[in-house]
Amino acid sequence: MKNYISSAFRLTIVMLVIVGVYSIFVYAGSKVLPNHGKGEIITHNGQKFYANVGQDFKSAKYFHGRPSAVDYNAAGSAGSNKGPSNKEYLETVQKRMDTLKMQNPEMSHVKVPVELITASGSGLDPDISQEGALYQVKRIAKERNISETALENLIKANVSSPLMGLFGPSKVNVLKLNIALDQLK
Incomplete structure (x- = not known):
């Protein structure tokens, strides 16, 4: 003992x-x-934003980020906890895909980047892939009367590489991209 x-x-x-x-x-x-x-704090138009927390952009003239299972509430980060075979989850993803294709009708024939229709584990992911941003170019070009080439160059300028070039894919911070979009002439 x-x-x-x-x-x-x-x-x-x-x-x-x-x-x-x-x-x-x-x-x-x-x-x-x-x-x-x-965290990285960005001040834009007198408001403070955390660049490492996803933001909700609803306007058609902005890039949209990942959907959020917690409605972008940083006080309660969480995923949906529903597996890929859950009927309710599959219906939610299908609704998101239908909405995305309705918002981007020119892209209906293109494969939808998965991060535009699935929420992250935290529900607060601030980043999307370069493909996710490029998927939205035609809609934003039309809404803002900007050339697609200018938007594609803006996306390329806002791509951040993975840590030390090794860990994870390259990504685009949606908040920073939309701020740069507002500053585009």
Whole structure:
């Protein structure tokens, strides 16, 4: 019995040290990162936005991001928790696809990028793929009376590469892209 208590006590001490060191490392790391770990804040037209939290753009003259299972409420991030065989989930995705094709009728023959019809695990993903942005070019060009080439160049200028060129696909931050779109002459 004595061995079990001393073993449990040693394990508790070791885990406290590991968790404590990890917590200190994360806290110290956040202090040397840009914005001290508080996220990237962008001020546009007198309003502050977090670039790392998805925003809801409904107007046809803007690029749309990923759908959100939590209606873009950062206080309660979550996914839908419904699997790919769930009937309700499949109906939701189909409705999103129908809406997307209705908003972008010129693209009805093109494969829909998956991130434009499925929510992310957090429901707050601020990024879409370059293909997701290009899918929306014809609609925005028509709405804003801008050439498709100018929009394609704007997208290319706003593509961010994966971390160290290795981890994950390249992506486009929808908030930054829409701010750049507003500044386009």
